[in-house]
Amino acid sequence: MKLAAFFRLIRWKNLLLLIYLQILLKFSLFSTFEITTNLSVFQFVTLLFSLILITAAGYIINDIFDLKSDLINKPQKVIVTNYFSVESAQHFYLIVNTLGIVSGIGLSLSMQKPTYSFIFIGASLLLYFYSKTLKSKPLIGNIAVSFLVAFSIITLCLFDLDFAIQSIDQQLVIYVMMLLSVFAFLINMVREVVKDIEDINGDYSLKMNTLPILLGVARTKNIASFLCVFPLGLLLFIVVKYAAIYKFTIIYLLLFTLVPLLYIAMKLLSAKTKKDFKKLSMFLKLLMFLGINSLLIFSLNLH
Numbered sequence: 001m002k003l004a005a006f007f008r009l010i011r012w013k014n015l016l017l018l019i020y021l022q023i024l025l026k027f028s029l030f031s032t033f034e035i036t037t038n039l040s041v042f043q044f045v046t047l048l049f050s051l052i053l054i055t056a057a058g059y060i061i062n063d064i065f066d067l068k069s070d071l072i073n074k075p076q077k078v079i080v081t082n083y084f085s086v087e088s089a090q091h092f093y094l095i096v097n098t099l100g101i102v103s104g105i106g107l108s109l110s111m112q113k114p115t116y117s118f119i120f121i122g123a124s125l126l127l128y129f130y131s132k133t134l135k136s137k138p139l140i141g142n143i144a145v146s147f148l149v150a151f152s153i154i155t156l157c158l159f160d161l162d163f164a165i166q167s168i169d170q171q172l173v174i175y176v177m178m179l180l181s182v183f184a185f186l187i188n189m190v191r192e193v194v195k196d197i198e199d200i201n202g203d204y205s206l207k208m209n210t211l212p213i214l215l216g217v218a219r220t221k222n223i224a225s226f227l228c229v230f231p232l233g234l235l236l237f238i239v240v241k242y243a244a245i246y247k248f249t250i251i252y253l254l255l256f257t258l259v260p261l262l263y264i265a266m267k268l269l270s271a272k273t274k275k276d277f278k279k280l281s282m283f284l285k286l287l288m289f290l291g292i293n294s295l296l297i298f299s300l301n302l303h
Contacts, residue, residue: 005083006092009063010056017289018055018152022048024295025156029176032299033169037160038111046107047159050120051152053100058127058148060093065131069202097124111159119155123148136208138215142192150185153177176298179238183291186231187261191284193224194268198277221268221277228265232258252297256290 026044030037039047063070063080070078080089104120126144135141157177161170196203196210197220203210212220235258243250264283271277 002083005079009060009079009084009089009092010096011059014059015052015056017292018052019048021153021292021295022051022156024292024299025153025177026160028299029173029295030160032302033173035170035173036162036165038162039160043107043111044160046103047156050100050104050107051155053096053103054120054124054127055152057093057097057100057124058131060089060096061128062131062135064089064093065135066202069199069206069208072202072205073199100124107159113159116158119158123151136203136206136210138209138211142189142196142211145192146185146188149188150181153181153184176295179234180291180295183231183234184288186227186234187284187288187291190224190227190231190264191281191288193220193227194277194281194284197221197224198274198281221271225265225268228261228268232261232265235261246298246301248301249294249298253294257287257294260287260290 022044026037026039064086067078067080067086080086084092101120101124105117108114108116108120126148130141130144134144154177157174161174193211197212197217200210200212200217204213211223215223235253239250239253239258260283264280264287267276267280267283271280
């Protein structure tokens with residue numbers, strides 16, 4: 001029972017999505033283009049291990065700082081106090097976070113790139129300050145956590161690719177990863193704003209200053225809907241530019257990302273209840289998964 005609660009505490013489904021993304025990048029995208037890579041399988045696993053642990057630690061500390069708000073917003077889903085004491089959760093955070101940072105620093109040193117250690121230290125600090133202070137600030141917290149989601153894609157690029165090589169294939173791979181990271185940033189931004197609307201009651205009681213508290217639910221859902229314009233614009237750009245070259249990938253993007261995103265943007269305008277916003281938040285998470293899957297379709301399209 002406690003093991004299941006711990007897995008819920010570290011958001012195991014989100015961590016699986018992170019693992020899936022990194023494996024697709026390494027063993028599908030890079031392999032398809034036969035890119036020269038720096039990381040051995042062991043080093044790749046170490047990087048993945050570090051990213052997972054730092055992310056998991058971020059979820060733990062977020063639940064600790066969000067305890068009072070969660071007791072109002074979702075009392076039946078609270079894990080800290082129901083399954084673990086606050087002290088136990090703090091110990092979990094320290095252990096998991098330390099292991100993640102140490103693994104990342106060890107990898108950076110083994111690759112003779114000591115400055116890369118700051119990626120792991122910086123990500124950990126940003127997650128801590130996001131949970132402690134940034135989350136309660138309008139848009140700043142949303143931008144911070146969305147940046148970290150996008151940067152997890154760029155991290156593999158930094159560690160695994162040799163930038164001294166200037167091949168056309170490698171430049172295309174970097175371009176694809178940049179597009180995906182921008183897409184991940186934009187979708188996560190929309191989702192974070194939707195989650196703020198969903199959690200307004202608990203956040204308001206704690207005198208937090210999130211966007212829906214500052215501007216009201218009606219204006220904020222319009223902002224969330226408007227924010228969908230940016231990933232839609234990005235998808236339209238990809239569709240128009242590459243329709244003739246990567247037909248199957250473009251058809252996939254149209255059917256499984258662009259159309260669902262249009263639906264979400266329209267549903268946001270009519271959403272009223274907490275249940276509506278929760279459903280839209282889940283749809284946005286699914287959309288992220290579908291967007292990541294485009295890597296697989298893209299790699300298969302080239303065979």
